[in-house]
Amino acid sequence: MAKVNHEQIEQAVRLILEAVGEDPNREGLLDTPKRVAKMYAEVFSGLNEDPKEHFQTVFGEDHEELVLVKDIPFFSMCEHHLVPFFGKAHVAYIPKGGKVTGLSKLARAVEAVAKRPQLQERITSTVADSIIETLDPHGVMVVVEAEHMCMTMRGVKKPGASTVTTAVRGVLKDDQAARSEILTLIKQS
Template sequence: MENGNKPNIPEAPLDGAGSGADTKKPRIVVPTPGVPKRALTPPETKPAKTVTLNRPIDTDGLSWPSKGARARLEQTPEQLRAREQRIAAAVKTILTELGEDVEREGLLETPERYARAMIFFTKGYESIMADVMKRAVFEENHDEMVIVRNVEIYSLCEHHLVPFIGKAHIAYIPNKRVVGLSKLARLAEMYSRRLQVQERLTKQIAMAISEILKPIGVAVVIEATHMCMVSRGVQKPGSLTTTSCMLGLFREQQKTREEFLTLLGRK
C-alpha cells in the first residue's frame, strides 16, 4: 500500500467548485468565531490506531481487509462445503470443551448450522466495491446535502464474536457526482457483514464514499447496541454506542455539521 498505508482520500474544495477547480491553490479555512480550531480530516491527522488508516479498498480490488477474502470469493461449491466442514469441526470441539454432549439430539446438526450462519454473517468479505457500485454513479450538478437515514446494520464484534446491531445515517455533499441511494445501504451492508469494531466500520463507510464520489464532504453516524455490553461484562441493557466520522466540509465547518445533526434530530 502506498505512502505508508495511508489512504488516498482527495480533499474537496470548500467553495463547492467542481473537478475543474484549480487544485494547486492553497486551501483557506475560515474558523467560526468562538469555535476551537479543529484538525483537518484523516489522513492528515494521525489517530492512535493506525489500522483506521487502511484504504477502504485494498490493492486487489476487494474491500479491506482482503487477506483470505479472495479465496472465499473465488471458491467452488466443493471448496465452500469443505470450508463449512472445517468450521463445523471446530465448533464441535468448542461445544465439547464447554461440557456439552455433541451427540445429543438438540446439538447433532448445530455445528453445521453454525458454520453456515457464520459464512452468511461474514459475507461482506466476499464483496468487491466495483460490483456494489456498478453502474450507479452519475454525473449531476446537485450540490446540496444528501442524507440516507436509519440504514439497519448487523455486524459481529471482533473481540467477542457476538452481534452488534444498529442504524447508520449517511450523508454527503456531491461534487458533480451522485450515487444511487440504495448503494449507500449496500455499502454499509458490505462493511458491516464481517468481524468489526463500530469505530472502524463508521470510518470505512465514510472513506469509501469519499474515494468513490470525491464529494465536498461526507458524514456517517452509527448508533448500535452491542451484545458484549448487554449480555456480558457490564451487562447494561439499553445502552447505545454512537460513533461518527466527518470528512471534508462536515468536519471543517460547524454550520454544515449542525445542519446534518439537526436533520437527524440530534440538535
C-alpha cells in the first residue's frame, strides 16, 4: 500500500477550512492541517496491515472448546462521511487440531481492520473470515456493537443508537445452542 501523503492531506484540510468560510491562517487553525494529517496517518494505519498476519503465530494446545475475547474497544472512520464510529468487538472461535492463537492477536486483528475507511459490517466479516482462513477453526463468531457519529451528530441525530452486526462461520452457523452460549457470555459483565 502507498504511504500516507501528509502534504496532500494538509493542502486538502486548508481547502476544506476555506470552503466552509474559515481562515486557515487564523492562529488557532495554523497547525490544524498538520495535526489532521498526523491523525489520518494513525487512524488509517490499518490500510497497510493484513489482519491475517496476526494469526501466523499459533500454539499447539489440546483445546477444542470455546475461546472468547469480549469487549475489545475499537475506533474507526465511516467511509461514507469520514466521521468516527466506535464501540466494542467480541471475537469467539472454537479451535481445531490443537491450533490456538494468542488472545492479543484477536484484538490486534480487530484494530487492523478498524483502522481504515470502513463499514461496521465489513469489520465484522473481515475479522471472522481472517480467523477462518488462517486458523481453520471449527467455528467463529464475531459480534460488533458501535455508535456511529454520522447518525449522532448529523443526519438523523440520534445519539446513543447502537448498531450490532454479527458474522458466524463454520459449525457455529448451525449450532444454535453454541451461539446462544456465546451471546450469553458477551452480555455478562
